[in-house]
Structure formats: C-alpha cells, structure tokens
C-alpha cells in the first residue's frame with residue numbers, strides 16, 4: 149500500500165465526468181492522491197481501458213443461504229475446481245463457489261466491492277465470517293426486513309418513527325448496510341403456507357398490505373438518512389402477468405431524496421412478465437422501462453438470465469416452492485424466526501425452452517430500453533439469473549446488435565413473437581457500461597462519500613485495468629474481443645495494491661466490511677425500549693443481549709454514521 | 720495386445736493411488752501412463768512392472784491384467800470404451816466410473832462406487848462390492864445408465880442409488896437403501912436387503928430374499944410367479960408419484 153503511479157491509463161470515470169482521457173493515476177496509503185514521489189512503483193497501463201473498481205450492487209456470495217446452496221449441490225462444487233497456485237487457495241464451485249472462488253473470480257473481472265443482496269439478520273454472523281474470507285472485495289450486506297415482526301407491528305400501528313427505530317437498532321446490531329424487502333408480506337405469509345397476490349392484499353397476521361410495508365420502509369429509510377435507498381425484490385417474482393404488480397409498485401414510490409433514487413428495485417427481469425399463464429408468457433419490458441424512464445426516483449438492476457446451469461436462492465420462500473413444483477428437483481426451504489425465510493433450487497436455463505429464452509431477452513431489453521444507464525444497472529442477481537462470470541458476455545450483448553442477433557438465432561424459435569428484442573437497435577457505449585457496472589452502483593448505494601466508484605484524489609484506490617484499447621476495437625462488430633477484454637483484467641488494484649493480475653490473485657486481505665449506524669436519539673433507542681425487549685425475549689430463540697454482532701467479530705470494518713430525523717424536538 | 724501390470728509391494732500400501740489412466744484406451748493410444756500416489760504424480764512404471772505383448776488395432780483388442788495389491792488403486796477403467804481389464808486381487812474405489820464399453824473382471828472384492836454412472840460395458844466382481852455400487856455421485860441426478868454389473872458376493876449401502884438404466888445382479892445381500900431414487904433399469908437382489916427402492920420413480924427391482932423395513936408408501940398390486948418363486952408385486956414410490964415395479968419374495972415393515 150505504498151506509493152504507486154499508474155501511467156498511461158485510458159480512463160472512463162463517469163462520476164468525475166471523465167470519458168476517455170489518457171491519464172496517470174497516483175496512489176498512496178490506499179487512496180488516490182494528487183501526486184507521488186519518484187520512489188513510487190510505476191505500473192504502465194499501456195493505454196488500456198481503466199475504470200474504477202467494479203461494484204456489484206446485488207449478488208449472493210456470502211451467508212447461510214449461499215452456503216446451503218453449496219452443500220445441497222455437491223455436483224456444482226465439482227464443476228469449478230482450481231488447484232492452489234501462488235497466493236491462491238484451492239477453490240471449487242461454479243454457480244456457488246467457495247468464498248475464495250468468488251473472490252478470485254470477481255477480482256479477475258475487476259470487481260472490488262460486493263453487496264450481499266439478502267442477509268437474514270439472525271444469521272448475520274455467518275455472513276460476516278464469509279465476508280472475512282472474501283479477501284479481495286469490500287463487503288456490504290442488505291438486511292432483510294420483509295418479515296420483521298417488530299417493524300411490521302410498528303407499521304400496523306402507523307408509527308413510522310418506531311419502525312425506523314427498529315430498523316436502526318437491527319441494522320447496526322447485525323452490522324448491515326441497507327434495508328432489503330423481499331416479497332414484502334409474502335415471505336412472512338409463507339410461514340403460514342400462504343403468499344400475497346400483489347401489493348394491495350392484506351397479509352396474514354398483520355393487518356397491512358405490501359403497499360404499506362414498502363411505503364413505510366421507504367419513509368423510515370429516509371428518516372434514518374441511510375446511504376442506500378430501500379432495496380426491493382417486488383412481490384410475485386417469476387409469475388406470468390406480474391408486470392402489472394411491478395408497475396403498481398413503482399407508482400407508489402415517492403421522490404424523497406435529492407442525491408439518489410428513493411427505491412432500488414432489484415432483478416426486474418424476473419418482474420416484467422406478461423401473459424396469463426406459461427402458454428402465453430411474454431415480455432413486458434417496454435411498459436416497465438417506460439415507467440422507469442418517467443420516474444427518476446427509481447433505479448433498477450437487470451437480473452439478466454444467461455443460459456446454462458445455476459442455482460437460484462432467495463428469501464422469497466413461496467416463489468422457490470413454485471419453482472420446485474415446476475422442476476421437481478432438489479429444494480431447500482428455510483424459515484428465520486421473526487424475520488424472513490428462504491428457498492433454494494438448482495436450475496438449468498435452456499435455449500430450447502421458450503420461457504427461458506424470453507427471460508433472457510427481457511433482461512437485455514430492460515437495459516436497452518431504460519434511457520438513462522444510471523437507472524438500470526448490470527447484474528444477474530448472481531447466481532439466480534446466471535453466475536457473475538457471465539458479466540462479460542452480458543456487456544458484449546448490450547454493446548453489439550450483431551451479437552444479439554447471432555444469439556437470438558439460436559434461442560427457441562417462437563421467442564420472436566413474444567419479445568421486442570429483435571427490433572431494438574441500441575448499442576451501449578463504453579461509458580454506458582462504466583456507469584452500469586460501477587459508477588451507477590456507487591451512486592445508487594450512496595457510497596461515493598466513502599470513496600467508491602470514481603478515480604479523483606480522495607477516492608479509494610480501487611481500479612480495474614482491462615486489456616482493451618478502445619480506439620482499436622469496434623464493440624459492435626468485435627464482440628468476441630469485448631468478452632475477452634472484460635473477462636480478465638490486466639491489473640485489478642484494491643486499496644492501492646495490485647491484487648489480481650491477468651486472472652491470478654496475488655495477495656490476500658485488507659478487505660473491509662462497511663456497515664451503518666444511524667445516530668438515534670435515546671427515546672428511539674430500542675436497547676432500552678421495554679416493549680421491544682419483552683417482544684424479543686418472548687419470541688426469539690436467543691437473548692437480545694446475544695443478538696448483536698460485536699464489532700470485534702468483524703475483521704477490518706468501517707462504520708458509516710448517519711444523522712436521523714427521529715428527534716421528537718423536530719416535530 | 721496383452722498388458723500385464725505387476726504392482727510392486729509399497730512401503731505404505733494404505734496411500735491411495737489415483738489410476739484413472741489404467742484403461743485399454745490409454746494403452747492403445749500409447750500415451751504415458753501417469754498416476755498420483757497420494758499427492759505425488761509419477762509414471763506407472765515407477766511402482767509397477769509393465770509387460771506388453773502383441774499389437775492392437777483398436778482399444779477393443781487391449782486386455783489389461785493387474786496383479787499385486789491394487790486394493791487402494793482408484794478409478795481403474797474410468798471412461799473406458801472398449802477392451803478388458805482383469806484384476807487378480809481387490810480393487811479400490813470408483814472402478815469403472817463412467818465406462819461405456821468393454822469389460823472389467825475383479826477376482827477379489829471392489830471398494831465403493833463400483834461402476835458409478837456407467838453407460839455401457841460389463842463389470843463382474845467375484846467378491847463383495849462396497850457402498851454405492853452402480854450409483855450416481857454426490858448430488859448427481861442419475862446413477863448407472865446402461866451396461867451390466869454382477870456382484871457374486873454382497874454389496875454395501877445405497878447400491879444402485881439413482882440408477883437410470885442397465886442391469887445389476889447382486890447374488891448376495893445388500894446393505895441399507897438399495898435402489899434409492901431409482902429412475903430406470905433392472906436390479907436383481909438374490910439375498911436380503913432393507914429399505915429397498917425408497918423414492919423410486921421408475922425401473923424394476925427384484926428381491927429374492929427378505930426385504931426388511933419396506934417403505935410404507937408402496938402400493939401392493941398382487942402376486943407374480945418368477946423362476947418358480949412367488950413374488951409380491953408393489954408399485955411406487957407413491958410419495959414420489961413413482962410408477963416403479965418392486966417384486967419381493969418376503970418382506971416386513973418396521974414395527
């Protein structure tokens with residue numbers, strides 16, 4: 149982490165307004181600085197494409213659910229084995245690799261920060277243990293609140309501030325980063341063998357609807373001034389005709405924040421389906437994208453599906469049960485006390501399958517039809533839509549109509565009647581891709597303030613140098629070159645050290661877990677709230693005092709403190 | 720071409736040897752036969768005398784004979800497509816993995832995973848076989864898909880798990896859960912077994928001995944006569960919407 153000078157870097161840094169400039173980047177102490185002394189190590193980037201380190205704003209790489217995916221699919225473990233090599237440990241697994249496997253492969257793709265999409269609060273320790281052994285990326289955890297009885301009770305009482313206080317206590321107790329709602333109302337209903345049909349159906353046990361949960365969580369999130377917005381997995385994932393539910397959800401989102409979106413809707417591909425059943429299943433990417441274009445308070449990610457084997461895993465228990473009934477293969481189902489649930493099944497997305505072909509098209513359509521790349525980020529909901537190692541192919545598909553047409557010719561022959569993809573000519577630019585894979589994520593997550601997603605002095609020295617000379621290739625024609633170039637960085641630099649070189653991880657450690665602690669006034673501190681304590685001691689299987697994950701339990705970590713609007717004196 | 724491999728006595732005969740290159744195909748192609756003794760890679764002639772007689776115009780004309788202590792030699796005959804292997808003593812785990820043709824004859828006993836996921840060819844084991852004979856591997860959806868296995872002695876647990884095709888004859892007894900998750904093929908057990916055919920969806924299994932702890936979710940269809948023996952005919956596993964056929968001479972439920 150001494151001084152480094154990265155020379156001859158051809159930089160695209162959307163947040164700083166740099167779109168293709170030859171630059172030298174100086175680093176010292178893990179940060180980007182104005183200049184370094186002549187003792188600095190010099191790395192020649194040879195005019196290669198240089199971007200801020202990649203950020204995945206929605207992935208599943210760590211935690212109990214991911215780990216269950218590993219041990220219920222030993223055949224997946226056999227699929228991606230690599231031997232010990234230099235600093236690299238032995239790894240195994242393809243769609244759910246070991247933590248080192250995830251970390252090395254993400255690093256080879258230039259990724260330096262990962263957001264675990266769904267952490268069950270009660271099982272936070274396991275997630276943090278895996279973060280610690282994901283050595284080449286900084287980690288952030290979305291905390292599941294969809295079935296949190298404390299929060300749901302406060303919402304039922306109409307007490308948003310209490311809901312906010314419960315979120316604040318829980319999120320800092322489990323060292324989480326953001327509020328995640330997975331099928332709000334439905335995941336909890338699944339504990340009673342039920343689901344909710346859409347946002348206006350009252351859930352069992354609590355006299356509230358998903359609409360009320362989503363709106364209240366959004367208001368609470370903004371009262372706490374959390375860096376990220378509410379991160380939503382909409383109701384009705386994966387069901388034909390669910391696009392109306394998604395549109396309805398987007399309609400209820402207020403615009404409450406000047407610096408970022410008010411709602412992050414994840415893996416929207418899975419929520420953009422038309423039809424009344426599987427026989428007339430079709431793409432509704434157009435109305436969804438139009439809605440996003442009209443509502444700047446919403447950012448989505450693609451949830452792109454790519455063909456091949458993978459493992460689906462989500463807190464959305466009832467959805468996984470439906471998938472299980474379709475595939476009749478292995479299935480795991482899990483309930484997390486007063487908080488959430490989960491389900492896992494392995495799948496194989498096949499080109500011969502019409503529904504799978506349509507799903508593949510929808511993700512691409514969303515990215516191409518949402519006009520502003522800051523509003524549609526690139527992700528596969530790893531590994532649900534596809535393992536993240538497919539990102540280079542997704543990038544190439546977005547940059548080349550020719551590649552899309554070539555792929556389209558190989559999918560199910562009836563796909564053309566069900567999707568608008570063949571008629572879309574748009575080809576994304578290098579700048580668009582830089583936005584959709586790092587800058588957009590940094591802004592949507594609200595982490596530019598901690599130095600993420602850009603390359604000006606003061607930023608964290610997280611940098612990806614890809615062996616691509618932008619002036620020498622035409623991405624619309626040479627898509628193979630684009631795939632190759634994004635598949636393996638020349639250098640991945642993390643906190644001012646070269647951590648990966650041409651696919652090989654070189655060092656370990658120095659990864660940081662970012663977590664959030666809202667500064668809550670004492671009357672809203674749940675640690676001393678008698679009702680909350682009583683509820684906790686009565687219903688949880690562990691004592692409230694044993695619940696928080698101690699800061700010492702995390703390895704290197706950074707606490708983002710926020711000031712809140714909870715104080716009663718403000719009223 | 721006749722290949723005689725005479726294994727030397729080893730200082731530590733318990734160290735497993737990965738020997739997936741011992742196949743008629745590899746000897747026919749003339750490639751260097753590399754094995755791993757523990758974690759050390761070496762040439763086969765570093766631990767054995769190899770004597771080759773005659774020529775072969777295809778792998779089918781290669782006959783391999785293994786002499787000496789091969790009880791820890793794993794994956795012998797893996798992926799073989801033709802020819803024959805005769806093992807004079809015992810053989811280690813995974814013998815005949817994925818084989819699609821040719822024959823393997825084991826004069827002694829075999830360890831676990833004999834003929835795992837095999838597609839064709841035949842295996843005869845004159846002694847006993849270990850667990851997972853003719854099964855699929857961990858997490859796999861399909862075990863043996865074709866070919867035949869005959870075990871003259873008894874086999875361990877989970878024999879023919881996930882079997883999807885081919886024919887298996889076990890002349891002795893089986894351990895627990897033979898034919899679990901059976902999807903196809905035919906299995907004949909001449910001795911006794913327990914919890915046979917759990918969760919089967921298709922295929923046919925005969926038990927000429929006593930089937931202990933029968934799975935209760937099988938529907939009893941009636942009686943049939945086979946080889947002069949009265950067999951009870953069951954169909955199931957109903958719990959898995961299965962329509963496999965299970966014939967047992969004598970049976971009992973867990974009491």
Ligand SMILES: [Zn+2]
Nearest residue numbers: 206208265529
């Ligand atoms: Zn997800």
